Amino acid sequence: MRFAEAVARIERAGSFTDLGDGEAAYRAYAKAVHPDAVTDAQSAAANRAFAQLSKLYEERSRRVAVGDIADLVTGDKGLLKIPRSPADSDLMGAEAAALTALREKGDPKYRPYAPKLIDSYVHEDVERKRRRVNVLERLVGFVPLSHLRKKIDPRDAAWMWRRLLVGLGWAHRAGVVHGAVLEEHVLIEPEQHGLALVDWCYSGPHVKAIVAGHRDHYPPEVLLEKRTTPATDIYMATKLIMRLMQEPPRALKQFAAGCTYDKPRMRPQDAWRLLGELDEVLDNLYGPRTFRPFTI
Missing domain, CATH: 1.10.510.10 (Transferase(Phosphotransferase) domain 1)
Structure with a gap:
């Protein structure tokens, strides 16, 4: 795989699944953009691409589940629900609104029937694509x-x-x-x-x-x-x-x-x-x- 092609794909990727699946895909991209294997002129781009590749691969290793429209990834405060397409951010917003309404208007004794919304925010990736991310309570044992x-x-x-x-x-x-x-x-x-x-x-x-x-x-x-x-x-x-x-x-x-x-x-x-x-x-x-x- 050529260096420029690998860098472009890594920068476009919203998650590691956009690049492939498993160790073989990681090794192929790592080999193509590794800072030790490029010219001085390519060094800055290689450092950025390699860091992004590592981040994507780390998030993959923390992925809990693949949902209909989003991936669930282990975060510091809870599960990060990240839509694979920015176009589905409105659905993330609908979920945040629903879970907020359940907390504010629903009888508190029934709260275990839905996960708690810890946070909801907009994330901008390297392509300046914006996604709404929901941070949810993890339901252990379910x-x-x-x-x-x-x-x-x-x-x-x-x-x-x-x-x-x-x-x-x-x-x-x-x-x-x-x-x-x-x-x-x-x-x-x-x-x-x-x-x-x-x-x-x-x-x-x-x-x-x-x-x-x-x-x-x-x-x-x-x-x-x-x-x-x-x-x-x-x-x-x-x-x-x-x-x-x-x-x-x-x-x-x-x-x-x-x-x-x-x-x-x-x-x-x-x-x-x-x-x-x-x-x-x-x-x-x-x-x-x-x-x-x-x-x-």
Whole structure:
């Protein structure tokens, strides 16, 4: 790889993934721009490029997860959520606004149902591209439902459904709609049956984006009218839980059908009220609630 080409690519890169993946890519770029292997005239540019390459590679080594539109990287104060495209900074802003509203307007006792926003700021890279970065509390011990490799017993899905309705009810009372209740956005803590909703980038009454690859999981009002309401979250949460279940009982199928009508006005509008109705169905099916250990 030629020196000028390597420098240009490094300067354009927003993250190490723009350059490639793994040790081989790092070695190739390091060899091309290493300050000890260039001419005096190239020295200043080499020093800058090598420093930037090292920074990008270090951030890669601290990367926790790759999300729909952003990477999560370990920072000094929490997880840095960095959008891969500057054009998605508005979604980062939507998440910051949603998490702020939950803190300021939501009942404090339900705060564990969403991560805390520690900071939100605009970062300018070497190409003068500006990205909004959110700094989020790290939820230790939590894993996304997308990590489940097989369908689960309906009794295990039941506690997740209950927790999900609690979290959504809390958000809705604070005036916030999540807008993308999908497997990768719902984290559980298996041992204590904890649950948290993450990735609030899609929140708000007007749809700015949908998650690629999940189009079939959205209700009609999102796809056709680009709008969301609490009934949108209830629809998506219900569909999600039903996807998790192995052989759901007929009573739960009927309950789910009442939550997933095409028209939002025909669905339940209040997640906490719906929780009470779900508890009646579960009580009739399984009797008094008991704690079921759950592992992934």
